[in-house]
Amino acid sequence: DINGSVTLSNDIKMPYLGLGVYKTKNGEEVYNAVKHALDTGYKHIDTAAAYFNEEGVGKAIKEHQISRKDIFISTKVWNSDQGYDSTIKAFNNSLKKLDMEYIDLYLQHWPVKGKFKDTWRAMETLYEQGKIKAIGVCNFLQFQLEDLMESSNIKPMVNQVEFHPFLTQESLQKFCKNEEIQYQSWFPLMHGEAFKIEIFQELADKYHRTIAQILLRWNLQKDIIIIPKSKSKMHIIENSQLFDFEISEEDMFLLDSLNRDLRMGPDPANFNF
Numbered sequence: 001d002i003n004g005s006v007t008l009s010n011d012i013k014m015p016y017l018g019l020g021v022y023k024t025k026n027g028e029e030v031y032n033a034v035k036h037a038l039d040t041g042y043k044h045i046d047t048a049a050a051y052f053n054e055e056g057v058g059k060a061i062k063e064h065q066i067s068r069k070d071i072f073i074s075t076k077v078w079n080s081d082q083g084y085d086s087t088i089k090a091f092n093n094s095l096k097k098l099d100m101e102y103i104d105l106y107l108q109h110w111p112v113k114g115k116f117k118d119t120w121r122a123m124e125t126l127y128e129q130g131k132i133k134a135i136g137v138c139n140f141l142q143f144q145l146e147d148l149m150e151s152s153n154i155k156p157m158v159n160q161v162e163f164h165p166f167l168t169q170e171s172l173q174k175f176c177k178n179e180e181i182q183y184q185s186w187f188p189l190m191h192g193e194a195f196k197i198e199i200f201q202e203l204a205d206k207y208h209r210t211i212a213q214i215l216l217r218w219n220l221q222k223d224i225i226i227i228p229k230s231k232s233k234m235h236i237i238e239n240s241q242l243f244d245f246e247i248s249e250e251d252m253f254l255l256d257s258l259n260r261d262l263r264m265g266p267d268p269a270n271f272n273f
């Protein structure tokens, strides 16, 4: 059901469904999106320092009747704040903006070469101090995960990466599964591009569902955490109606077979921002 959750390697429970708030403006826009999501029953919000909307997210949560302990909030340290001292500072800044005493999941936004290990040490410190319930990364490829794990005490609990039928990275998925690193997808709806693709429409028609619901359900059946983004109440509700139907094994396989290693976002092995 909508409250289904996965147990991370450190026994913290993380809801399978969250609301993504990338490109959702601080103030009324993000406030309303978060409010609609909480009203619908979402228990998980994915923001980032780089989205510049942590205040609005925090305000919406605070003013809702939901209690802090029932909400799972993740935010991320931005690339220019990587490094030990600057990560501690960035974390405290996020905490202040969200107006919270702890964060459920703190993520590195991108694997900044030469810095991500120092960043990770800072995250380990904050985790040990109880200020973060779980720590993880985004956009790490296998070699970067191996490099990080070789030199650290705590394994990342989550890897949040670009994932949709055109970019499945099956070997990365397998690696994460073996290492008990929970896979989480961004761009699950291909940043909106999925709605133009015929094969998805055919599947949607077959199941009497929408394209969004097919792609999100495909993630869930693969044990992948989803954070679809929307500002519209109607779409926020639609994206949560995933727990009363099932995609057949055959159609799961069909979706898997569409992979063409197509990145819509930057390549984690080669980015410079």
Ligand code: NAD
Residues within 6 Å of the ligand: 019, 020, 021, 022, 023, 046, 047, 109, 138, 139, 160, 161, 185, 186, 187, 188, 189, 190, 191, 192, 195, 210, 212, 213, 227, 228, 229, 230, 231, 235, 236, 238, 239, 265
């Ligand atoms: P997405 O794949 O979730 O697609 C969002 C687009 O689809 C929006 O234009 C939205 O209006 C539209 N949409 C949503 N639901 C719909 C529906 N039911 N019907 C029709 N249209 C619908 O892309 P995204 O927002 O870019 O990514 C999701 C989240 O992932 C972000 O909000 C963010 O939290 C996270 N993210 C993380 C990283 C990272 O580096 N860690 C990068 C990108 C995004």
